[in-house]
Amino acid sequence: MPFLSGSPPARPERPLFAVVLGNTLLSTVPGVSGAGPSPEKTVLTPVLDSELISRGAIRSRRMKPNTPTGCPTPAVITRAMMALLGMEPLFVNAGLTTEPVIPCLDVYGEPGRDPREGDAVPRARALYAKGEMAGRLLSLWADFLVLGECVPGGTTTALCVLRGLGIPANVSSSFVDNPVALKESICARVLERIRAEGATDPLDIIRIGGDPMLAVAAGIASSFRGETILAGGTQMLAVAAVLRGLGEQVPPVATTVYVRDDPSAGFATTAETIGARAWYVDPGFGDLGHSGLARYCIGEVKEGIGAGGAMFLARVMGKSGEEIREAVLSTVSSY
Amino acid sequence: MPFLSGSPPARPERPLFAVVLGNTLLSTVPGVSGAGPSPEKTVLTPVLDSELISRGAIRSRRMKPNTPTGCPTPAVITRAMMALLGMEPLFVNAGLTTEPVIPCLDVYGEPGRDPREGDAVPRARALYAKGEMAGRLLSLWADFLVLGECVPGGTTTALCVLRGLGIPANVSSSFVDNPVALKESICARVLERIRAEGATDPLDIIRIGGDPMLAVAAGIASSFRGETILAGGTQMLAVAAVLRGLGEQVPPVATTVYVRDDPSAGFATTAETIGARAWYVDPGFGDLGHSGLARYCIGEVKEGIGAGGAMFLARVMGKSGEEIREAVLSTVSSY
Numbered sequence: 001m002p003f004l005s006g007s008p009p010a011r012p013e014r015p016l017f018a019v020v021l022g023n024t025l026l027s028t029v030p031g032v033s034g035a036g037p038s039p040e041k042t043v044l045t046p047v048l049d050s051e052l053i054s055r056g057a058i059r060s061r062r063m064k065p066n067t068p069t070g071c072p073t074p075a076v077i078t079r080a081m082m083a084l085l086g087m088e089p090l091f092v093n094a095g096l097t098t099e100p101v102i103p104c105l106d107v108y109g110e111p112g113r114d115p116r117e118g119d120a121v122p123r124a125r126a127l128y129a130k131g132e133m134a135g136r137l138l139s140l141w142a143d144f145l146v147l148g149e150c151v152p153g154g155t156t157t158a159l160c161v162l163r164g165l166g167i168p169a170n171v172s173s174s175f176v177d178n179p180v181a182l183k184e185s186i187c188a189r190v191l192e193r194i195r196a197e198g199a200t201d202p203l204d205i206i207r208i209g210g211d212p213m214l215a216v217a218a219g220i221a222s223s224f225r226g227e228t229i230l231a232g233g234t235q236m237l238a239v240a241a242v243l244r245g246l247g248e249q250v251p252p253v254a255t256t257v258y259v260r261d262d263p264s265a266g267f268a269t270t271a272e273t274i275g276a277r278a279w280y281v282d283p284g285f286g287d288l289g290h291s292g293l294a295r296y297c298i299g300e301v302k303e304g305i306g307a308g309g310a311m312f313l314a315r316v317m318g319k320s321g322e323e324i325r326e327a328v329l330s331t332v333s334s335y
Numbered sequence: 336m337p338f339l340s341g342s343p344p345a346r347p348e349r350p351l352f353a354v355v356l357g358n359t360l361l362s363t364v365p366g367v368s369g370a371g372p373s374p375e376k377t378v379l380t381p382v383l384d385s386e387l388i389s390r391g392a393i394r395s396r397r398m399k400p401n402t403p404t405g406c407p408t409p410a411v412i413t414r415a416m417m418a419l420l421g422m423e424p425l426f427v428n429a430g431l432t433t434e435p436v437i438p439c440l441d442v443y444g445e446p447g448r449d450p451r452e453g454d455a456v457p458r459a460r461a462l463y464a465k466g467e468m469a470g471r472l473l474s475l476w477a478d479f480l481v482l483g484e485c486v487p488g489g490t491t492t493a494l495c496v497l498r499g500l501g502i503p504a505n506v507s508s509s510f511v512d513n514p515v516a517l518k519e520s521i522c523a524r525v526l527e528r529i530r531a532e533g534a535t536d537p538l539d540i541i542r543i544g545g546d547p548m549l550a551v552a553a554g555i556a557s558s559f560r561g562e563t564i565l566a567g568g569t570q571m572l573a574v575a576a577v578l579r580g581l582g583e584q585v586p587p588v589a590t591t592v593y594v595r596d597d598p599s600a601g602f603a604t605t606a607e608t609i610g611a612r613a614w615y616v617d618p619g620f621g622d623l624g625h626s627g628l629a630r631y632c633i634g635e636v637k638e639g640i641g642a643g644g645a646m647f648l649a650r651v652m653g654k655s656g657e658e659i660r661e662a663v664l665s666t667v668s669s670y
Contacts, residue, residue, distance in 0.1 A: 103469045106441035141476030
């Protein structure tokens with residue numbers, strides 16, 4: 001298996017790795033999200049993951065942002081890549097329930113609400129505009145942007161937005177067994193609300209059933225003047241679909257083969273429908289001799305907080321597949 | 336009069352203009368600050384000024400961040416320079432009473448409290464560490480940092496910190512008549528508290544009597560790997576003094592001749608005591624035919640939100656004094 005599907009883009013002069021952090025209260029609904037040790041604690045994962053990536057350890061709480069089965073957070077992969085490249089990630093706070101412990105570019109949004117009960121992101125349009133401002137700012141510093149996300153429960157809001165935009169998509173999950181029935185029932189309620197309003201504008205659809213990350217990431221990608229790569233799974237396809245719906249250029253997406261190979265998601269088909277070029281990273285976690293990483297191959301976690309895009313960026317910056325695998329293994333083993 | 340005292344540094348490849356925003360509740364004490372139409376409204380000035388600079392207009396409130404006499408905010412000067420250079424400023428939120436309306440790099444601090452009543456910045460040491468993280472981040476994007484500030488009431492906290500560090504300094508004011516007696520009485524109370532504790536560490540002195548900007552700006556300057564220029568008046572001398580007290584390199588300071596020529600402040604002498612090289616910008620506002628700008632020459636406003644440093648940066652980037660003066664005049668005239 002090649003490490004990267006297709007040949008990487010030319011090595012950029014000034015790359016930037018940024019991650020948009022957000023919450024949706026849907027992650028606290030039992031069964032929706034595996035991104036944390038318990039449903040209530042999933043909301044903390046963006047803050048803990050960003051701390052882990054920036055500081056190398058979580059010191060703010062006695063907690064690990066691992067899955068209920070103890071599978072390591074993808075943040076350790078992102079951390080390993082930043083260290084390998086000598087880079088620091090920029091975190092963007094799109095709307096969190098908890099205050100971050102490291103500096104973030106903050107657009108002063110709010111966590112997404114439960115879209116079954118009312119508008120999920122009342123200020124979606126304003127958040128998109130803030131994202132545009134952020135994208136213009138990043139354009140001064142970088143010519144190549146790898147844009148990841150961390151939103152526990154975000155595949156469910158992504159499902160609502162993709163379907164709301166008329167795309168017959170399914171989405172992936174950090175659980176081995178994708179809780180498809182639960183997601184579908186939430187999505188059905190949201191699609192009812194979208195139909196009742198007759199909403200077709202992508203930002204109205206985010207307002208009704210999305211999360212703050214979707215608005216902010218789309219805004220950043222629309223205004224960034226260099227090359228943008230959306231780093232993530234089906235959540236980033238929702239961002240790409242929003243951009244397409246707004247008549248903007250659709251950026252390529254980079255993710256792991258574990259997302260691609262999730263039969264419940266149909267990632268490649270959806271990417272094709274949207275017109276998003278996709279790169280897949282195959283880090284071969286099954287033969288590294290680490291039981292937690294091996295669980296990625298049986299479909300746990302799969303991706304998150306830009307991990308696939310971070311490995312993609314390392315490849316773009318000239319690191320070999322072996323160097324990348326070794327860096328991940330030694331970092332994960334140190335936790 | 337030359338536009339700039341001394342020859343400018345070599346033109347950098349990747350300049351960044353950043354402004355640290357903060358509040359101290361001292362600005363609401365009547366008579367302390369002229370940075371706003373009334374004492375209560377001074378706390379809004381950082382948010383309004385940053386909106387004016389980034390968007391070109393204040394749309395979030397029906398308010399102008401001008402002085403009680405209607406003298407234009409220095410934000411229009413900073414705005415003019417950013418437009419002339421095709422740059423966007425980065426705002427850093429060190430601790431504000433109000434949520435910013437534009438994206439900021441946020442270190443999640445709090446507004447400074449009244450230092451007569453207790454610790455002004457309880458988490459000063461943590462804020463300095465957050466500043467260090469921010470400075471490392473900026474190092475990835477820039478090789479030359481012009482770092483301004485906006486803290487209404489901040490000359491009073493600067494006075495407390497400078498004197499607390501044993502520097503026999505006075506400070507400037509945005510008022511024509513510097514409220515020296517009021518500042519001295521506040522400072523006397525703070526110095527009592529510093530002496531009672533026997534505090535000598537600069538971060539303890541900020542904790543007791545400073546404001547959040549002082550901690551964050553010092554942290555940024557200490558860790559930024561390129562060249563740093565502190566853009567501002569006596570408040571930036573306090574930052575320089577903190578850095579000296581911490582055993583860090585003391586960066587140069589750039590400000591206007593209106594600050595230098597304030598006889599109540601003694602800027603040049605204090606800069607020399609601290610060992611900070613100073614650049615002075617003389618934009619000749621007296622002969623531009625604009626009554627508001629001319630008031631800068633009689634000692635109103637004088638400086639603020641990096642205005643002096645922004646004109647300095649324009650000169651460093653190769654603009655002539657005439658181009659800079661014309662850009663300021665046409666921008667100010669449009670408000």
